[in-house]
Amino acid sequence: QVQLVESGGGLVQAGGSLRLSCAASGRTFSNFAMGWFRQAPGKEREFVAALSRNGGNTYYADSVKGRFTISRDNAKNTVYLQMNSLKPEDTAVYYCAATSRVLFGLFQRPTFYDYWGQGTQVTVSS
Secondary structure, three states: OEEEEEEEOEEEEOOOOEEEEEEEEEEHHHOEEEEEEEEOOHHHHHHHEEOOOOOEEEEEEEOOOOEEEEEOOOOOOHHHHHHHHOHHHHHHEEEEEEEEEOOOOOOOOOOHHEOOOOOEEEEEEE
């Protein structure tokens, strides 16, 4: 089992920045590729970003490319999502997720991931 706990959400004005953190425990963190997803009210959970086990490969949704950066610190068992130039449409609950699989194929789908955090709310005001 892997336990994931997100933090860092909050209320920010459009154009501002937030950094989300996701702390992992329970199993060897470096054995898992990590992802961030988000879910707005009335919408399906959508892929935001993903990161390979060693951090060497990153992937982003087109909607956040150039504004968000995913990173990890395996010594701290933590994955981060730096969000810059935030827009009102970024408002959602953000979830981190872990998978023991290699990031290939359908990794942008929630079903690819084995473990999930409880989510953290991000609200961007206009």
